[in-house]
Amino acid sequence: MIEVGRLSSVSADRADKLAQVGVETVLDLVTHYPRRYVDRTNQVTIDELVEGEEATVLATVRKVGSRPTRSRRPMVEADLFDGRGYLHLTFFNQPWRAKQLREGTEVVVWGKVERFRGRRQMTNPVVDLVGDRTGRIVPVYPQSEKAGLTSWQIAANVEEALDTWCRDLVDPLPASVRERQHLAGRAWSLRATHLPETEADHRAGRRRLGFDELLRLQLILVMRKRATEREARGILHSTGGQLVDRFLGGLPYALTGAQRRAIDEIRADMAGPHPMHRLLQGDVGAGKTLVALAAMLTSVEGGHQAAMMAPTEVLAEQHHANLTALVQGLQVDAGEGSLFASRDVTVGLLTNRTTAAARARLHARLAEGGIDILVGTHALLTEAVTFADLGAVVIDEQHRFGVEQRAVLRTKGAGESVPDVLVMTATPIPRTAAMTVFGDLDTTVLDELPPGRTPVTTVWARGELEEAAAWERVRTEVAAGRQAYVVCPLVEGSERVQARSATEEYEQLAAGELAGLAVGLLHGQLPAAEKDAVMERYRVRKLDVLVATTVIEVGVDVPNATVMVIEDADRFGMAQLHQLRGRVGRGADQSWCFLFGAGATEEAATRLQALVDSTDGFALAEIDLDLRGEGTILGARQKGVSDLKLASLRRHRKTVGQAREVAFELVDSGELARNPELAEELRLLVDPEEQEYLFKS
Template structure:
């Protein structure tokens, strides 16, 4: 059973059980005698434990089927508990799951940090479950749930995104989910001086409890009365010191609860996770309407001709396409395609007669917004862009992503750019121009799992300084190499956790040499590691 629930209040345990059964349970007409099917034996046993901890009765039995083995938990709760909300609608929901077998609807229950908040990975893409003590799928809902915990306790919460476009999108989404019940403001570099002064004053006094913003949030002038929860989206786009600067906005002597979200963890994140300094929860289900994207790494004139032809085919079918370049303007020092030059060339040659728009980071905000709105509204067929579109762009009708000079991008950037397509009902593809033999490009063509790509990135770049600020380069281990020795690392972490649980200050006689080594390397006071 996830540790946060072992000694949790009765209401929290009942809420978790309720959510599990709402998703994939069946019940009798009175709502008291319930069964729960799972393809995971540990999960079935956890459900039984939850029931018994509430004073009920539960038993597990294995069910052998032609193609699979499942475990069924039968249970009965005491009469003082309200009936489960399950009804015949549960069976209707099952027919809509993307899995043929309903027992696979719940994949796992995983802690989302050290507080009593849980993520339950479910296959019912049509539904989100949010109860008092856990959240289900979709990172935006997870972020909001964490932020509301701060508000409920009279503190403040902040969500920081790397671009104004993404920050604005988060602000709109969260405001919509809140339904106007709580004030939520937006702070970016484009915020007017008058508006900015008002926001800074309300943050400093604690009158404003929730804010969404960009790097503008970490400027010295921004002060919080009681910052308790920090959410960093697309955390791979921020440096170590930038994330630490936001954490430093908390009251003196305190550290805020931090939730970092990313589709592609950078190597440093993967390494810190192995060390136990970051808890990780994986939301593996694709959001509603998303489809896997076919990826092709190509090179040469023949491949380029076919790529443009394929784009025109998609446009004739009513779809839209991205063309991404690494540079804004041409450079003598860098031999790579520039967005401004490609925009002029493509609109007069390959895509003559089509509606072509341009967007890059050096454009004024109003022009960027106008170009993006035109593309999102279907008024443009092709959007020529730089990596400014890497995050925060949601155009379900876009089905082709063409990336120029892909060797100039990191794995995380390539993965994020690919994620701009495949967001609708139509099949999508990503065409990557670069050396097909380059390990980084072989990896992006081989799969779409963010954690697997992070492992590849770890092999290629190294993890950086686990207790420092360098985010790449091989770390200095005497007897281990990542990721090959990950299992040994986990064992070492578990042993370290056990020692610190019994002797946090390493003051016991048997830990004298260990403390001496720690102090010699890191100093007498062990400061928190900036995540």
Template sequence: YDLLSRHDALRRIHEPAELSDVQKARNRLVFDELLRVQLTLRLSKLHRESAVRGIDHDLDKFLSTDFFSSLPFELTAAHKRAVTEINTDIAKARPMHRLLQGDVGSGKTLVAFQGLINAVANGHQGAFMAPTEILAEQHYLGLKEMAEGFEVPDSRTLTGVRPLSIKLLSNSVPAPEKKRIVRQLKDGSVDVAVGTHSLIQSGVSFKSLSFVVVDEQHRFGVEQRAKLREHSREDGRWPHLLVMTATPIPRTAAMTVYGDLDVSLLDELPPGRIPIETKWVSTPEGVKSAWNYVREEVKEGRQTFVVCPLIDESENIVASSAEATHAELIRGELSGLRVGLLHGRLKASDKERAMEQFRAGLLDVLVATTVIEVGVNIPNASAMVVLSADRFGIAQLHQLRGRVGRSSYKSRCYLVTEDSITEDAVRRLQALENSTDGFELAEVDLELRGEGTIFDQRQSGRSDLKLASLIRDRLWVERARSCSEALVEGHETITLSPMLGKEIEWFISARGPDAENLWRG
């Protein structure tokens, strides 16, 4: 990499003979810091792969040919690539640990489902864990639809086969039904369980779990994901793990934060999807045009989301509340329309009722908080109005607008703000108006929010890197990752040179409160 020695780098950065010495010295020190990060993550991955056994799957038994041939559309090249990567992993007796990253509407659930039915075809079970009740139910309905017509071998039936069994396990499931599902998971008559944290509650066990999907993995703690995986089998083998996120991650950040995961990327939308048009409005005329558009869409038989950032009025933050907005819209701009309400403080049964009414077309407009941010799939929804849009970040707004544009209808998202907003908010809203590419927006977001810390929970603000920057030093991140792979390549145990060991020890010990977790890894 044409780098100075560390001794020369330290000398020249403090006593440069000429200006170019400073950059050369910085390059060496940045590379060292990033290499320590990458080596730590690589060795964590190596330890996991060498210390635990997985479950190899026979791909000849795979049902995917039937599944893919039943789809009403052709898989994209990105779908095929991700499927191949996952199938290559699960054919090995080493547990998969893969991140499936794809923009909203890119077909992540489709890719995950083929892994689940692969497990079932091999006589095992699958689990699909979602962070919220609404999202779990949404995935349950989607997977049930995908599984329609599929049969699996079962010697206990007269015909020797039975329909693929998918069950929902969440707090909203009645107690008698939940007991029955738990019993069926244990005896193997349920093939795929979809649920929230209920899947990791005491008393829930699987007969033979071999494939786990965790959606929107950043919403679960590490302990929750590990519990589902590690305590799901009595033979000590780990099921394969696929974690999915629709939150675009900048390439350099993915190389660091997720350096211990293999990454599959869905960077194409399925055919027939029309990009969402986004309009930022801040004048009375602009806001009026947004509500007029909503009425026009309702006349055409389509539906609209209205999103508010707060549930109750706040004296400190001037932002719309869902309850107040719902009442105002019924009396004003949307009078005469069927307007529902959905927010996090409603009873579970009321939330389910509102969502089901909207899904069934019994509501024209759903006023909601960010409970609809992830995973909600209403193909008939073609418009969204986000109130106080300057209160949201880029990633969250991109997620929200992904709730529309999920069919062949033209879709539009209005971002409504006051006239006077911060300069950063202006940049965020302009970026969303100008781009529908989640990965491009993630780079803008990284620059605006700061890099945050790599190994703890803080997602924005000051970086815990001392000298390197994920924004400025993209090239060096890639070089450090490549170098760490070459250094670790071929090592079946975590045995490197004493010098490299010292580097990693120095790096981990400098993490302060996070050191214990890193040593555990």
């Protein structure tokens, strides 16, 4: 890697400043891309500025000064001239602007145009120092006041780097791929991105470099997928037995088409020679648990065990209760040494609440093969948990677990065989994000809801009258024998603060809007036994209304609950609101979800309106991606993957799919192995511990 200090335009002081913004090598420098461009051939001049509109202007500083206001706040004023007119700038509480805007400096300013005493002016505009750039398109780079770096300084360093080190770059992308994807060459694209002659140039350049980012990311994921298939020895599960058929045939309802397709895909995987590594996505109430149980019973009928890991004790306990009820009456071969030909399928539970004595008994039974399916929390990951023959692992709400935690369970198989892994989520992930974050997994989607489910009516209560109507709906439903939830405001800070907030809200509602009803309280600070008691009272209808924090977000299944009130809903994320809403509408009765909140920001208002308009979690996930960007999603991605600087999962949905197709083509055809330049690029991005694993063949 060539250090940036080897450029003649980069002094030791400049190198230190560049290092403060993450630029230490020439590669870092030429991938420090412009954040926008000023087109000098088509820019607005000062005399063309329209009052009340936002605009970008390139001009020269003619005069600058500072003085205190009457309130003693510092104020800096500057006059700009572009040959056609003057623009007055005013900055409050930014005294450093007086040094930044020296007379004769060329700047780009962006802001809202106002008139004050007959003069055009902008107040606190965005300012970029571009220097005396004579190109037709001026790149504007991210600047750093803290590091003392300006756009024009960065531009000068980038230009030298392009001229000195990047003129004869080898293009690692095969010509056939470039032609098919209509992509420009690498060297041309770098230059066009930093020094474009036309707007079309920088668009084409950024498209190619953005494709490269997505391709490198997908290549790593595809290599990981193929390496797992190549190196790991799977368990050849038999799918010819009758256990799964008996289980499905004994259900009092028919599966959806999506559930049947999912079970067929998963069982086909499990019968293959490679370990399954599959993501099961399904909206709230789509029936993922039944599909997961079919996978675990496929393991059990072949004489193996299965494990199911959930992120919370409440969810683990709920899964244990549901699975125990579902396998009732199912029997398997008792095995050698037993007095009986068959025995009941057994389901165990292991959480931090399990007592030491019960834990010891469970560990012993598990190691002997006496437990077929073990449900638990992170407690499953401890060294003391030893399976006789683990054949399948199911991980629920996978986004709550890290990659390493999933990997630990896979190592608990017998001998060299690796258990099949099914990871589930009830938080729908946009397709492009799933291909990026979970690109080394196969994906199955449950896109149907079981029949008999009535869509939840969602109401955004923006004022006192609508809130009063919500409380009236709660009382009406309770009078009809049904139940309700009230989710307390999301409180910043500790769980303890949130618990206090929930307690205060519970007391206020019990004495006010919900007076006369049987109201319960549930939050994370309650002792485990008390939580269980409250939840059980709610399940058996001894409580009419449950006031709770977000502990009920997943795993709570009470079909008799038909109303949910979410207070301060504009402070919750879209996925969380959708999950909370999924606690009602689980039976055949009409259900309601009331969102309290004025919509404090434009984004919050858009989010709440989207929930009113749709109950489709996958559609909401795409809207959420548009609103929030991919940062929060990529925060969950596997390590060893570079940041996306130009590419966007949000704006470049089609390109993500194209890059994935090309990645499979390059890996499976052997082209990557014959392309040392592209392989070397990937090595720069992969965690050192993973290099040997991915590159050894």
